[in-house]
Amino acid sequence: MERRLQQLFFALSILALVLIVAAAWQANTPSWKTYQHNFLQLEAQGEPNAVAKAAVLATPPEIHQVMLTGLQRVDRCTTCHLGVEDPTMKDAPEPFRYHANLGSHIPSKFGCTICHGGQGLATDKEAAHGKVAFWPNPLLSNDYIRASCGRCHKEGDVPGVPELTEGRRLFESQGCRGCHKLNGVGGSIGPDLTAEGANHRAPEWLEQHFLTPNAVSAGSAMPNFHFTREQARALTYYMLSLTSEEMGSYYSSVRVIPGPEYGRKLFEEKNCITCHNVGGVGAKTGPDLMGVTTHSLEWLDEQLVNPELVYPGSSMPAYDLEPNARKALVAYLNSATPADIQLLLAHKNHPLTPEDVGIEAGKADFARFGCAGCHGTELQGGVPNPNAQGGEVPSLLHLSDDYTKDEVIAVIRNGRAPPLDNTAGPTPPLYMPSWKKVLSDEDINRLADFLWSKQEKKKESW
């Protein structure tokens, strides 16, 4: 017995030794070493003589990594993708092929995963390509990869990616914010989209969701906007780009700052002129913007981000503008002359009266806070809302028939659950949110002014 036990002890000790060797062997033969070996052989083929060949083949295997503190990632992709920056590898088989069309987006500054997705830290193929459990961010297919441009190019036109511009335009004009929050502004009926791109939904899912919302998430309250395939793709691009990641200053500033031209577009789009004037041309509600750029850049930026902080009680809304958009706006204001404004106003259908100023502001709010999402860009309503009275979101064109202006203001302030069609039925998915915490009383009054300006003539009753 004792002898047996001693033998068992030695046997187990040898087994333990074997296991350690096995574990070391396992650790010492990762697949990336094979890739590096193959790459060296490929490289050696091009060498003129045996000495040079031997020198190439003698390169010790090592992990290549790009530390990107500004992008908060470490990419080890070039451990296997060894020819990415080597033009002589343009016909090499994957994973060694040269990456054409990189332009200024060199891997040493940008890495790979910021555009491609995947798991930069990983060193084996499956895991690195992110096609494993618990890595929510697999490689983006070629169809969607350009959406990643929007992660840094947050405003203005992105060269070569018209989808992003279109996606942003659709988002702001179709009233998506009525239900969805983005960067803190918007309703709460639908999910917050600030980091939608970081949720790692499949792009195909998003696209289908825009085409037929109920097909991919049953019972979704989202109305069918009857987008075209191109529009759905554009919105998908925009959603994928919304990762709310903090990009290092290098990535958000270099050569992507839009100039005064973009600032002018914003100035017009945001209807600044409905309150402000430049050298006396424009509205008088807000201050003259002539010479406003003599303030420090920080002051100007703060004024655009949080006007109340600069001037307590200021009625200027806090606009949701990207840092670079604010810079563009300031650049425009720096150069704007009264003549420019005259030109801008000339494009408007009619000169602005003081009432028009309020109505224009109300219209801007109507678009900005996404009322159009449910009530329609033309206030026509008609978005299906099962089991609400009439089965759809009401049109706002005949409000004055049934309500006073004060009643409408109260509904905007406090919100309202729609009256039920069938009291035993389910709660309708859409409802009017309360806006009093988002909008100031002044904003709500302007919205009512805007609505009243759109009321159609009372139908003749007999």
Next chain:
Amino acid sequence: MNLLQEIWQSIVRRDSLSTDKGKSELVFLNVWLHIHPAKVKKENMKFRHSFYLGFITFFLFLILITTGIALMCYYRPYPPQAYQDMKDLQFVVFMGPFLRNMHRWAAHGMVVCVFLHMCRVFYTGSYKKPRQFNWVIGVFLLLLTLGLSFTGYLLPWDQLAYWAITVGTNIGSYAPLIGGQVRELLLGGHSVGEAALLRFYVLHVAVLPSLVILLTIVHFWRVRKDGGLSRPVWKLKPERETLVTIGAPAEAAPLTVKASTTKTYGLMEVVTGKPIFETVSAEEEEDTVFSFPYAFVREAVTLMATVTTIMVMSLFLNAPLEELANPAKTPNPAKAPWYFLGLQELVSHSALLGGVVAPALMVLARRPRDRKWVLWLFTIFVVANLVLIVIGTFFRGPGWALVPPWVHVVGGAE
């Protein structure tokens, strides 16, 4: 040669192991071995007597200390670097996955073995006089083991870790009066965050291991001082008539030791007074053997068997690592570590039942007169806990609904 011998003698300072004196000296002249008795009962060395569960637990603890110290070299206890370090262990550290796997499986193994060890002790009645105190130490060691496993659970800072600790500490907060405050003290805040990670790390690598080491020393010491492993009553032989009485002070009962003609060691000092417990001296000489080599070789085999088992597991089974912890994204269902799933199951039915009644029962349901009742109660507790753990682990789906493990719930993670 002479010099080498002299050096060796200066280290071991004992007689040759071929003599009984050498065998005893090996034990009691050696600081690491002297926690053993020089001689052990033959009966107690049988595997079926104790299943060596205490030793296995101790050896798993040794593996945990070794691998844990190695892991500490690669770990930064703050988010999100903690998670990145896990990825580095997985992908670039030489033998990193093996190291982490060993730590993980040894940790789970230790929880299991502590539990089995306590079952063995309970069913053999080994917690009874004079071993009551050691049972209490053992209960504290169980709690410390669970604490070590629980604090280690958070360190990878992935979704599994984050939500298991969130749920686990929530269960704790159901404890009456102090539950909420203890949770806050543990987390350094109201929810699991940076502060919690640092606190768990400090507990995991410094506070709890120190306490385990201290209590283990006491535990081993008391095993020895309480007369070694317990034995069935019917195997305890009646004391012989030929006991010699040494010294007879006026006020105390005389101390008796067995006279032996073949005894080669001597009693160094005689103190007077009544012995508090059954002593080795009452044992039959022929029932015991020297610890060397009989006990030591068994311990060595157990050590190697434990180590190789954990190594084989670590070669083929990878420790889980999910996505980076995301406080905004609750997995459905969120589960506590498996050994708390019984409690979570109870809490899911009734906070009062799981947070107050069940733990209180464990403390209060002590020693009714009839041992039969105690056995039944303990068995019911063990079986119920196991059943609830199995249900919690394999049969709970989104919304804590009963879902068999073979049914795949589509979109369950949303």
